[in-house]
Amino acid sequence: MIKKKLTLIFGGKSEEHEISILGARKIFSDLDKNKYDISFIGIDKNGVFKLLKEIPDAKAMFFEEKMILDNEIITHLMNTDIVFAILHGNNGEDGNIQGLFELLGVKYVGCDVLQSSLTIDKHMTREFLRLNNIPVVEFKMMRKGEPIPDINEYPVFVKPASLGSSIGVTKVKSEDELSSAIEEAFKYDDKILIDKAIIGREIECAILAGEITGVGEIRPSNEFYDYEAKYFDGGMSEVIVPADISEETENKIREYTSKISDLLNIKTISRVDYFVRDEEIFFNEINSIPGYTEYSMYSMLCGNIGYKGSEILDILISKVK
Ligand SMILES: Nc1ncnc2c1ncn2[C@@H]1O[C@H](COP(=O)(O)OP(=O)(O)O)[C@@H](O)[C@H]1O
Ligand SMILES: [Mg+2]
Incomplete structure (x- = not known):
């Protein structure tokens, strides 16, 4: 060969x-x-x-x-x-x-220019999906130099609009912590989001070529899934596949993910992340190049629908145009 x-x-x-x-x-x-x-x-x-x-x-x-x-x-x-x-x-x-x-x-391999540039920007992605009836996390957007928006309920999550790995993300519990969190997020981007905190569960779903996987849950070892909990907690954060949630909620998340895959024409690779509070689902973000380390959610979700190691990569490579 x-x-x-x-x-x-x-x-x-x-x-x-x-x-x-x-x-x-x-x-x-x-x-x-x-x-x-x-x-x-x-x-x-x-x-x-x-x-x-x-x-x-x-x-x-x-x-x-x-x-x-x-x-x-x-x-x-x-x-x-x-x-x-x-x-x-x-x-x-x-x-x-x-x-x-x-x-x-x-x-x-992977997402094209438009898919990548849209999904890197959590603000634009959420605006686009909201218009298409996907329920997204409630948030306020702020650009550098603009006045701080009114926040009437804490906690909130302050984050750069376009980054990943939880860098620059802070959970803010009261007004006096807000400005330092905003300053931190602006170190990484000229546009930031102030999210209403969803006190619930973190549920993720993946796209592998034309298929939508089941869902998995992240149980962070820290108060939230920060940089340390993601990569340097010695495996204390749990990645649970399949997630132990109701069939109805799982189906709904898979439906949203399928709709997102169609709307953006993502038929290669992505991980789509949600928060779930009781049975209510909130879209958080799309990762067009999901983390691919040893115990990453993406490979576990693909594994759960029957694809292992080299097979996942063969499928992704076969989709190259
Ligand atoms: N609105 C929110 N409600 C609850 N937890 C949040 C919220 N926003 C962020 N988090 C926590 O912070 C982590 C990182 O935020 P996220 O928006 O996923 O940014 P990143 O692109 O860096 O992964 C999430 O995995 C979650 O633990
Ligand atoms: Mg994330």
């Missing part, structure tokens, strides 16, 4: 650099080496692309080179059959690198 030339891209300028490297390590270990001839491009913390012989440990990469993209990289990309960019946050999950692939005529 002729192997496909596949290039894994990881790292990046975003705050989620190290998480991306962990994801690449997992994907590399799952990929069927009989089918794919795999090469690596790392992007360092300054945004410099470099061909690498292997995937390094999940530490910040800094390369000596100064050119963001040199001829070697462009030639490599144009000669590869498929690119799999496991990047999170800005420049990776927001349509920018997808635009580069489009310009170069490179085939790539």
Whole structure:
């Protein structure tokens, strides 16, 4: 069998650099080496692309080179059959690198430019879905320099509009904590959201090609699913698949996810996150490149509908246009 030339891209300028490297390590270990001839491009913390012989440990990469993209990289990309960019946050999950692939005529796994740029922005995604009758978390949007909106009920969650991994997210319990939380979120974005806190459960659903998985639950080890609880709590946060919720609520969430997949024409990969309070469902966000570490929700949800490791990746790769 002729192997496909596949290039894994990881790292990046975003705050989620190290998480991306962990994801690449997992994907590399799952990929069927009989089918794919795999090469690596790392992007360092300054945004410099470099061909690498292997995937390094999940530490910040800094390369000596100064050119963001040199001829070697462009030639490599144009000669590869498929690119799999496991990047999170800005420049990776927001349509920018997808635009580069489009310009170069490179085939790539996952969401396209529009899907990526819409879903990275929690504000725009929620506005769009709300118009299409998906129930979304109640929130106020604030741009840098604008007055702080009136908040009449606490707790709230303050967060950058476009990031991930809970970076810059603060649970605010009273008015006197609000301005420092806003300042923190503005470190990462010029637009932030102040969400009404949904005191309930965190339920997630996934899209794998044309299929909608079942649902899983996150039970964070901290007060909420912050950066530490996500990645560095030694496995204390629980990822429960399938979630122990009523069939009715599960079906409703799967229906919403299916509608979202159709509305945005996402037929590749995404994880769609909700909060559930009693039986009430609130859409939170879409992750167009979901976390792909060892015990990530995405692979567990796909596993639950019968797909394991290399199979999931084969399906995603088969969807490349
Ligand atoms: N409105 C909310 N109600 C309850 N918990 C929230 C809310 N917003 C955020 N959280 C908590 O903060 C975490 C991170 O927020 P989220 O909006 O998912 O941002 P990120 O893109 O960084 O994952 C969530 O997983 C959840 O634990
Ligand atoms: Mg989240």
